Amino acid sequence: MTSTPPKLLSSPSTYLSHLISRYTPAEKAGLQRAAWFTKKGSGYFIEQSTQPQTLGYSLADSPVGLLAWIYEKLVNWSDGYPWEDDEG
Secondary structure, eight states: OOOOOOOTTTOHHHHHHHHHSOOOHHHHHHHHHHHHIIIIIOHHHHHHHHOHHHHHHHHHHOHHHHHHHHHHHHHHTTTTOOOOTTTO
């Protein structure tokens, strides 16, 4: 997956820097992670910015819903740690 280069009118200095030098492997990995998060990991932000009470009701009314939400965050935010069933 590739990221789009900076635009001339929105960020001229970054655009010129992009033309002169290429990204390091670490920068490429960071751009790929940012693109992944924008595509796959920002759903809660979108939900909270449009209908904030929806998530609140599901977390407050259902202990299983809250547990599932906590487990998902634990797995997604722990840098690929291989969680066992009994650890979760």
